[in-house]
Amino acid sequence: MQLEQNRYQIQGVNVLDMAEEFGLPLYVYDADKIAEKIGQLQAAFRGVPLKIKYAAKALTNVSILKLMRSRGIDIEVVSTNEIRLALLAGFEPGQIMYTPSGVSFTEIQEALDLGVRLNVDSLPLLEWMGQQYGDRKPVGIRINPHISEGGNVKIQTGHIDSKFGISIAQRDQIRALVEQYSIPIIGLHIHTGSDFKNADAFLNGAEVLFELASDYPNLQFLDFGSGFKVAYREGDHSTDIVELGRKVTVAFQDFCHQYGRQLELWFEPGKFLVSESGVLLVNVNIVKENPARTFVAVDSGLNHLIRPMMYDAYHEIVNVSNPAGEPKTYSVVGYICETDTLGWDRSLNEVRPGDVLALKNAGAYGFSMSSNYNSRFRPAEVLVFDGKPYLIRRRETFDDLMRNQIEVDFEEEISVKNN
Incomplete structure (x- = not known):
C-alpha cells in the first residue's frame, strides 16, 4: 500500500478513484499487504x-x-x-x-x-x-x-x-x-x-x-x-x-x-495480518474554526471506527485530496452526537470541505466493531486484489436499518381502548 505524498494508491489504484466509484465513507483493504504479513510469519x-x-x-x-x-x-x-x-x-x-x-x-x-x-x-x-x-x-x-x-x-x-x-x-x-x-x-x-x-x-x-x-x-x-x-x-x-x-x-x-x-x-x-492492509476513506463535511482549535468534521465517526474512543488508539490521518497543501493543525472529528474524535491536533495538508481523508491502519477492528449508532449506515468495503478493486460489501441502506424492525400502530390501539 502506498499512501505517501503524491502516491495515494493501493496496488496502483488511486484511492480517490475508488472513493468516486464506490462512495464515502469507504473501507479499502490491500490483499498484497495481507499476503506480506502472512509471509513474514511463515518465514520467521x-x-x-x-x-x-x-x-x-x-x-x-x-x-x-x-x-x-x-x-x-x-x-x-x-x-x-x-x-x-x-x-x-x-x-x-x-x-x-x-x-x-x-x-x-x-x-x-x-x-x-x-x-x-x-x-x-x-x-x-x-x-x-x-x-x-x-x-x-x-x-x-x-x-x-x-x-x-x-x-x-x-x-x-x-x-x-x-x-x-x-x-x-x-x-x-x-x-x-x-x-x-x-x-x-x-x-x-x-x-x-x-x-x-x-x-x-x-x-x-x-x-x-x-x-x-x-x-x-x-x-x-x-x-x-x-x-x-x-x-x-x-x-x-x-x-x-x-x-x-x-x-x-x-x-x-x-x-x-x-x-x-x-x-x-x-x-x-488478527490485527497483525489485517491492520496495515486497511484504510478508512472519509469525506470532509466542514472545517470549523473555533478560538481553541480548528475542527475538521467528516462523514464518519465512532460508529465506523470506534478504536480511537474505546482504546485511545492512534490512526495516522492523511489528506489525500491536497498533497501539496500547506500543513496546518486540525482535530478530526466525526458526525456522531457524542464526542467521537478520530484524531486530536494533527498536522495535515490544508483541509477544505469536500476533501478526502484516509485513516490508516484501519483493517483490524474497524468494520467488525462498527454499528448503526445514530441510525447511520455502515460503509461499503472494497478489497484490492491483483491491481483491481472488488466490492466485497455493499453500503447499507434504510431498508437494512428497518429489516428486522416491526411496526406497531399504538395510536390505533390507544384509540380502540379509549372508545
Whole structure:
C-alpha cells in the first residue's frame, strides 16, 4: 500500500478513484499487504511445524476469510456465527479452532455439532464436556497465566483479574477433572493480550505452557495466541517478528525435545495480518474554526471506527485530496452526537470541505466493531486484489436499518381502548 505524498494508491489504484466509484465513507483493504504479513510469519518460523490461525474477529468479511484460506491459513473463531462464516468461506471444520469466553452450553453444543475444535476456557465447561462426552471429544485448554502484558488495559487478557481462560492456580483442579472423565487434552492455549513489543512476553507465557504440558502426555499443539505490536505512526515500535521467530523457535524445540516428540506451534494473529492492509476513506463535511482549535468534521465517526474512543488508539490521518497543501493543525472529528474524535491536533495538508481523508491502519477492528449508532449506515468495503478493486460489501441502506424492525400502530390501539 502506498499512501505517501503524491502516491495515494493501493496496488496502483488511486484511492480517490475508488472513493468516486464506490462512495464515502469507504473501507479499502490491500490483499498484497495481507499476503506480506502472512509471509513474514511463515518465514520467521520455518524451523517448526507452524500453523497460523487467523483471528477472524479482527475482520470477518467472508471474502477476506477466503483470501486467508487461499494463503494456507487456518482460522480461530469466538462465536458460532464466525464458525458459519468460516465454513461458508471454505474452511474444513478441523481447520477451525473455537475459543469461546463464558458462552452458554447451548452455543458450545451448536459449535461441536458443526464439527470444529474447542478450546475450553472454564472449569464448569471442562466438567460439562466430561459429563457430556467423556473420552470421545478431544479439546484444548485455555490457560490464564497471571501475566500482565500488552498495551491498553482493555486488551490485556492474561492477568489474574482477567475473565479469560482457566487460572494457572487451578492446575490441580483441571487435572482432576481431566482424570475423572478421561477427557482427551490435545492442546494448551494462552493469549495474554495485544501490542507485545518483544519476544520476551511470549517466552514468559510459553514457560507456563511448557511446565503445564508435563500433565498431558498426548498433546498435539501449543497455541501461543497472538498480540504482535504493529506500528501506528512513524517511529512507532513494532514486534520484531524475526527476533520472535528465532527466540520462540529455540525455546519451543528445546521443549519438544524434553517432551519427547514434536508438537505443532500455533499462533492466532488478527490485527497483525489485517491492520496495515486497511484504510478508512472519509469525506470532509466542514472545517470549523473555533478560538481553541480548528475542527475538521467528516462523514464518519465512532460508529465506523470506534478504536480511537474505546482504546485511545492512534490512526495516522492523511489528506489525500491536497498533497501539496500547506500543513496546518486540525482535530478530526466525526458526525456522531457524542464526542467521537478520530484524531486530536494533527498536522495535515490544508483541509477544505469536500476533501478526502484516509485513516490508516484501519483493517483490524474497524468494520467488525462498527454499528448503526445514530441510525447511520455502515460503509461499503472494497478489497484490492491483483491491481483491481472488488466490492466485497455493499453500503447499507434504510431498508437494512428497518429489516428486522416491526411496526406497531399504538395510536390505533390507544384509540380502540379509549372508545
